[in-house]
Amino acid sequence: MRRVTSQDRLRFIPPQLPRLVEEPPVSDDWIHEIKYDGYRTQVIIDWDGARAYTKTGVDWTKRYWPIVAAAESLGARSAIIDGEVIAPTASGSPDFHALRSAMTWNAERLAFVAFDLLHLNGQDLRPLPVVERRAMLWDLVKPADGVIQFSQHVEGGGAEFFRGVEKLGLEGMVSKRRGAAYRSGESDAWLKIKCYEFSEMDLLGVKREPGKPAMALMGRGGKYAGSAFITLPKDIRERLWKRVQAGRKAPVGVPAVSGVEWLKPGVRARVKHLRGEAKLRHASVKGIVED
Structure with a gap:
């Protein structure tokens, strides 16, 4: 020493x-x-x-x-x-x-x-x-x-x-x-x-690129919360794509991300994510909460 x-x-x-x-x-x-x-x-x-x-x-x-x-x-x-x-x-x-x-x-x-x-x-x-x-x-x-x-x-x-x-x-x-x-x-x-936990959040938009997992941009309490992988069965993903609103602009407070398709308001999702993080980390969408 x-x-x-x-x-x-x-x-x-x-x-x-x-x-x-x-x-x-x-x-x-x-x-x-x-x-x-x-x-x-x-x-x-x-x-x-x-x-x-x-x-x-x-x-x-x-x-x-x-x-x-x-x-x-x-x-x-x-x-x-x-x-x-x-x-x-x-x-x-x-x-x-x-x-x-x-x-x-x-x-x-x-x-x-x-x-x-x-x-x-x-x-x-x-x-x-x-x-x-x-x-x-x-x-x-x-x-x-x-x-x-x-x-x-x-x-x-x-x-x-x-x-x-x-x-x-x-x-x-x-x-x-x-x-x-x-x-x-x-x-x-x-x-x-x-530890992981599950939260219900607003699903603001999706980003789909060929050969890559689809990503969701999530919101919580009126603020942007981060992104999560979309790990859903094919039929549920197809129903989700139908919620895309053509020409809709990014919600207020969400960072500008190229290639994002914004959804109609009101879509909520069940997200698995690491506990205790300010922004989503190691997050994935596990289900859609219907209106």
Whole structure:
């Protein structure tokens, strides 16, 4: 481990990012955590006090002042902690929709869920296995029942853990190789597995190109929500094509996309998509809701 002199002001480290996969790893070589629905944040503590940075290194210390104040009371001379800022509900689960409001009007509601420790008291911990870093993190933040919390994990049993996450209605899970070092950027040593959900949305238009799957442009709450593959039986697709309104212009607020045929208003569809995303991801149309 590289030692850092006490005169050095610690700098932001680009975070390690999990790779999105469809299924959780099943071997015992992995640990599994809940994927918290919030903003990835790095908290740095050194002789200059504590600071908080976004995933891209933007200084949000003023926005996260209760978290920064709590970090300064942890007792570390210096530390770099990786985690997620959330707005917990009364039950403790994250409420992403309340997060932006809490940041602006009620920062006391924010919490920081710590899940990794990159630096502690002059030592660069990134070469250590994740399980060792997390043990040191727990010793630093325990009992972790206030503003700064700790992301608990289980060892092995990835499939069972994922079923539990789905049942609780959470966004997903993150799996990490127990012996992996910390490396900035996307890595196969960290995997994220997200839960799917079904939503009923407005079907605004379709894009059909020879040799390619048909795409649907979807709306939700009067706003553009993204696109989804059309995975429907042939007879239902044919009925859908009849709803195309020749010459109709794009609805207000929908980005200009070439080759789109806009539908008559009133068509709704059942869409399968990843949970917890601002725009549709890995989405597919599974059914049409008739008028």
